[in-house]
Amino acid sequence: MVWIWFSKSINLFLGGWDIASTIGIVSLSSGVIGEDFVKHEVELGIQRLKDLGLNPIFLPHSLKGLDFIKDHPEARAEDLMQAFSDDSIDMILCAIGGDDTYRLLPYLFENDQLQKVIKPKIFLGFSDTTMNHLMLHKLGVKTFYGQSFLADICELDKEMLPYSFHYFKELIETRRITEIRPSDLWYEERTDFSPKALGTPLTSHVNTGFDLLQGNAQFEGKILGGCLESLYDIFDNSRYADSRELCQKYKLFPDLSDWKGKILLLETSEERPEPDDFKKMLQALKETGIFEVISGLLVGKPMDETFYDDYKEALMNIIDSNIPIVYNLNVGHATPRAIVPFGVHAYVDAKEQVIRFDYNKKSWEEFLSFSLV
Numbered sequence: 270m271v272w273i274w275f276s277k278s279i280n281l282f283l284g285g286w287d288i289a290s291t292i293g294i295v296s297l298s299s300g301v302i303g304e305d306f307v308k309h310e311v312e313l314g315i316q317r318l319k320d321l322g323l324n325p326i327f328l329p330h331s332l333k334g335l336d337f338i339k340d341h342p343e344a345r346a347e348d349l350m351q352a353f354s355d356d357s358i359d360m361i362l363c364a365i366g367g368d369d370t371y372r373l374l375p376y377l378f379e380n381d382q383l384q385k386v387i388k389p390k391i392f393l394g395f396s397d398t399t400m401n402h403l404m405l406h407k408l409g410v411k412t413f414y415g416q417s418f419l420a421d422i423c424e425l426d427k428e429m430l431p432y433s434f435h436y437f438k439e440l441i442e443t444r445r446i447t448e449i450r451p452s453d454l455w456y457e458e459r460t461d462f463s464p465k466a467l468g469t470p471l472t473s474h475v476n477t478g479f480d481l482l483q484g485n486a487q488f489e490g491k492i493l494g495g496c497l498e499s500l501y502d503i504f505d506n507s508r509y510a511d512s513r514e515l516c517q518k519y520k521l522f523p524d525l526s527d528w529k530g531k532i533l534l535l536e537t538s539e540e541r542p543e544p545d546d547f548k549k550m551l552q553a554l555k556e557t558g559i560f561e562v563i564s565g566l567l568v569g570k571p572m573d574e575t576f577y578d579d580y581k582e583a584l585m586n587i588i589d590s591n592i593p594i595v596y597n598l599n600v601g602h603a604t605p606r607a608i609v610p611f612g613v614h615a616y617v618d619a620k621e622q623v624i625r626f627d628y629n630k631k632s633w634e635e636f637l638s639f640s641l642v
Contacts (some may be wrong), residue, residue: 270535273361276343279348279366280432285497285509289360289439290322290323290359291323291358292318292323292325292326292359292360292537293326293328293352293361293362293419293510294326294327294331294362294363294364295332295348295349295352296331296332296333296338296345296365297363297367297370297373297398297401298338298349298363298365298366298368298369298370298396299335299367299397300331300333300334300335300339301365301368301419302338302419303333303335304334304335307419307462307563308619309315309424310423310462311575311576312417312594314418314423317429318422321607328348328351329351336497337572339369342373342522344375345370345377346383347376348384349373351382353387355407358390360390360391360392360441361392362418362422363393363394363395363401363417363420363443363565365417365420366395366397366398367396368397368499368508368509369397369509369512370398370400370401370501371400371515371516371521373400373401373404374516374521375515376517376561378404379435383404383408384408384426387405387408389410389411391444392405392410393414393416393440393608394414394417394496395414395415395417395496396601397496397499398414398417398495398604399414399494399495400499400516400521402495403495403522404521405523406493406612407520407521407523408610409614411610411611412611413440413446413609414499414600414608414609414610414611415601415606415608415609416433416606416608416642421606423461423470424438424465425459425462425469426470427468428445432605432607433606434454436449436607436608436614437608439571439608445544445610445628446626447610448624449599449607449624450623452476452624453475454474454475454476454605455570455574455582455599456471456473456474457471457472457473457474458539458572458604459466471583472519472612476598476599477597478599479596479621480619481494481595481596482583482594482595482596483585483591484565484589484591484594486523486618486619487591487616487617488564488617489614489615489616490531490563490564490565490615491531491532491582491614492534492567492612493523493528493533493612494533494534494613495534495535495536496535496536496540496602497536497550497554498537498538498602499538499542500535500550501550501553501624502516503517503521503522504516504522504553505578509642514586522557522612525557525558525561525562529562529563530562530563531563532563532564532566532615533559533563533565533567533616534565534567534569534600535566535567535568536568536570536600536603537580537602539602539621540599541574541575542572544579544580544583547580548578548583549586551584551587551588555588556592560588560592562595563592564592564610566588566593567595567617567624568597569597569598569601569603570596570598570599570601570603571602571603574603578628581596593619595617597621613626613627614626
């Protein structure tokens with residue numbers, strides 16, 4: 270059994286599997302996919318995955334609804350551990366974000382529960398799932414940031430948004446993302462998610478591409494980060510009284526030695542924080558010393574380009590070191606969405622408008638040390 274799993278791991282690492290065939294869908298934050306009012310979206314998403322030749326399965330608690338998921342973080346943790354331990358599941362896809370997945374920490378880390386079952390698999394999610402990416406980073410797992418089941422696969426238009434679909438298809442077929450370029454278009458956020466909105470297109474606008482705010486146009490490093498509001502919850506108790514305590518207890522935010530040479534990714538949520546709140550959250554990050562050690566900063570387009578110029582100004586004013594800042598990436602809550610590999614060496618070229626990923630840089634030794642634990 271050990272050799273079978275090891276051989277399977279080697280094949281996964283080398284890209285030997287043609288497609289991630291079985292996708293396990295988990296509700297790690299919100300339980301909304303279990304509610305009747307999104308049933309038409311969920312059914313649409315299931316069919317799209319099947320049309321791609323995939324076998325979607327829902328982990329046992331993922332469809333139990335908002336109240337159950339809210340009240341049972343231990344059940345969410347059980348689903349994540351089962352998704353990793355089940356050899357039939359090739360990819361773990363987060364249903365949606367939320368705001369309290371930090372509550373899974375004791376059920377995953379108090380007795381090394383997650384570490385005991387962890388295996389190299391594709392893990393994809395964004396928004397509050399930022400916390401889960403950091404949890405997996407603690408265990409040396411490379412993950413993918415940028416899309417979710419409900420927000421992307423279940424898009425109510427006749428098809429998935431082409432730019433988003435391009436990256437999802439590349440991920441399931443090759444188990445990697447080779448490069449990210451800007452989308453030609455961006456879309457206004459949908460306001461009607463009812464059944465009558467099925468088949469209706471989003472309003473689109475011409476996108477302007479990556480915007481280099483300061484620093485060198487070319488820089489490199491492994492990318493890590495996520496939703497700014499979720500990262501802020503690690504240091505602030507204004508949303509939940511125990512978020513800071515739990516995140517500190519389990520050392521969720523990486524040490525500065527870990528951040529050294531990395532590229533920080535930031536994006537903002539559908540809450541569209543006011544400019545003063547955006548500044549406050551950036552300042553909290555600055556006080557960690559992170560901007561003194563990272564090699565650069567990537568920032569996603571704000572949803573609907575709300576406060577676009579205000580955020581841009583705040584970034585340049587608060588981050589007074591000369592690290593490169595590239596703004597307006599199609600990553601995060603604004604549509605469409607690329608998928609960003611975390612833990613893979615990235616080369617950013619703002620002049621050429623591309624981010625390329627090197628899966629061979631030091632990764633073989635890292636993989637062997639991880640897979641034999």
